[in-house]
Amino acid sequence: MADNGIGTRTVRKEDQRFLTGKGNYLDDINRPGQAYAYFVRSPYANAKINGVDTSAAAAAPGVVAVLTGQEMAADGIGPLICGWMISSKDGSPMNAPAHPALAVDKVNYVGDHVAIVVADTYNQAKDAAELVEVDYDELPSVTDTAGAAAAGAPQIHADIPGNICYDWELGDKAVVDEAFSKAHHVTSLDMINNRLIPNAMEPRAAVAEYDPGTEDMTLYTTSQNPHVCRLIMSAFLQVAPEHKLRVIAPDVGGGFGSKIFVYAEETATLWASRRVNRPIKWVAERSESFLSDAHGRDHVTHAEMAMDENGKFIAMRVSTIANLGAYLSTFASAVPTYLYATLLAGQYTTPVIYAEVKGVYTNTSPVDAYRGAGRPEATYVVERLVENAAREMGLDPAEIRRRNFIPNDAFPYETPVVHTYDCGDYPKALEEALKLADYDGLAARKADAQSRGKLRGVGLSAYIEACGIAPSAAVGALGGGVGLWEAAQIRFNPTGNVTVLAGTHSHGQGHATTFAQVVADKLGVPYENVEVVEGDTDKGPFGMGTYGSRSIAVGGSAIMKAADKIIEKGKKIAAHALEAAEEDIEFSGGNFSVAGTDKAMNIGEVAFAAYVPHNYPEGLEPGLDETAFYDPLNFSFPSGVHIAEVEVDPDTGVVDIIKYSAVDDFGNVINPMIVEGQVHGGIAQGVGQALLEGCVYDDDSGQLVTGSYMDYAMPRADDLPSIDIGMSPVPSPLNPLGVKGAGEAGAIASPAAVINAVTDAIGADIDMPATPLKVWQTLNSAKAAAE
């Protein structure tokens, strides 16, 4: 193994600049002569706009322009789009409302965008925004997920009756009902998957610039997928033709899904910069991020699992209402359908599954993918049902899982809900996790806690996720409007060092390091001599970006394919120079050698020969620069078992996580240090969901109650435990690196593990977030009921 090759804990290339304050985040970018934007937002959850008077604002000091939805529509700037078509049970297409970037005659949530104010300074723009007079007729609103489609609920979009986007199903209901009728035992649960606000630490931002000479436009934006952003901006929003628009996503301070989407703000900023012929900078204040970043989760679910007398799962039935917010965000429709219900088989052999999902509109910020996107919701449903089933049937929660795991010899395994799992060893991961968690010593620890007046509980979560998003044809067949391949270019420079241009984007994942490790390992060049470039549509091939734990599985595979092409061409060049037949050239450790001889040439020399082709194969193109596009054969299916052990103080309701153990199968791991970091971070977000975080809208007014860090509980250092991690890899046979993806696992597995532990401790059901108040109330109402 090379020093910095695949499998090594190489420290990160990007850290030097981040640690010394030399990162280049959006707010660090300033263009000569730039003006500043501030948005006028709706203070109402649901209101008609009778008129917008911008005259006072336009006359305020320093103001360059005040632009509204009317002007945007007149300029032909199209509405924001959702790129995934879902059809209802009856075959009818989903109901998607018009989604103008700036509202024209109606606003639909608090924070909805009404006008953009552009001024010489930020303070002037903000001050002038106060002077924009909007004549609203306030209407009754609905923010509640379960109530949105109820009879008599306020109507949000005039053309969408009952606020229903779609009423979708997967599976054969009759078959599943039939199986339930034969069940020995049925476990059922009502669950809320609480609404979350992503809160990447760098707020969203944009700097837009128009060059009147070339008519080129440049948008610097906090994006996880700059190429897709450019595509949407040009093909659908008509802000600029694709070849005249450059989108740059520089260092981005976290994404977690929230920076996949194309939002109103960057659209309006880019459009306005051409109108006023000046660069414009917009940076969200955190309060604005709370209001209008796409939120996550927000399901209300009733779910049932049917068992035979041995605790074998014979059928599962799930009914979910998913809150989509006021409009459909970029990929919103797919999250509670194809990214959710298709994972309901979990790690088990459940033969028949039926799921129905009603997607509803509410007067809230749009809801879209947030770390895990649909898969945490699925894991939560499955793993809470499984744990409760075990308890109800008097089985050990580990044992009920053993009895139902897909056996190792059953792969590739086709589930009843679309997916075919490639590989896994679920029993092994379980046993390793039980060992890591000292499951055998649990009874003694519970007794000890009891003697101290504390309640101890343990919870398991055996999760699965579909990552490596995704085979394009499969996605197309399910309604997706894009291909989900990835692209990479490996460019040897004449001096032998290497530039890797990738279509993915790193916003914390460490691609500059990991991808360099892959290339150094595969091509035998020193790691220091490999530079990874991402995030600029003018540099490197079009790529689909980073989300859904896809970068190594799909992007890494594209890099491997490009490297194969480099080797192939290098062999031709070396064969010529070494006067041997191409078939006799072997490549290893950076050297092209003639089999059975000591004649060799290293890859740096080959690169030089490619650019100075004096002694060169006839007919071969000069240069050593190869691009590959890779469309995956299947999703990848990371899995694992997480175990949480908690102690509850019955006097205060405080839940303390005593121990958290995670054993994951990510296939091969390029950099264990980085992968463990991803797991830690994911678990923190899942623990946040389970114990702390919850987005709350006021039912009557539709105001966002949890609109700042004083009201929305972010996990802090003293809320979290240290985390024990084990790896149990089963390399994927379906991609050249044998990898599966690791970015979301922690957030997918942990909410179920923690809540299973809490319900074990308190002996009663509870919804997330299990705050001290809620735990205390649950304990006391259980006590009162018992008395």
Next chain:
Amino acid sequence: MPTVSMSVNGKQYSGEVEARTLLSQFIRDQLGLTGTHIGCDTSQCGACVVHVDGRSVKSCTTLALQADGADVTTIEGLAKDGQLHPMQEAFRENHGLQCGFCTPGMVMSAVDLVNNNPNPSEETIRENLDGNICRCTGYHNIVKAVKAGAQGMGG
């Protein structure tokens, strides 16, 4: 407009500011030191932490005028002669950062923590960092880094 003068990373600066100009704005916009980050508008996240006269403060909650005459250190001033500060080195070695956005504030807070408590326990570290939010790391490796940084600083 009033004038403010201060030493930042050992260099003397003065400039005109509005009375409402925050120290964070002065550092970022007027001095061009963009390593100090802004992550919130309610003084909760700690991305903006700098040292003023040797003590950590949230620069988003300090007026530039309040730092008049002070000795300010930002993340850019921590490394000396091209050598990372032991705390910076510890964050790198222990993978205490991912996206890097919280990192400047986190490192400045950690240095202050160790200045006041040369050999902190895990519990002390977790308690003392609760004014700094990191959404990426789950804090596990930050805690490890601060421990290692404390040793590197001679604790």
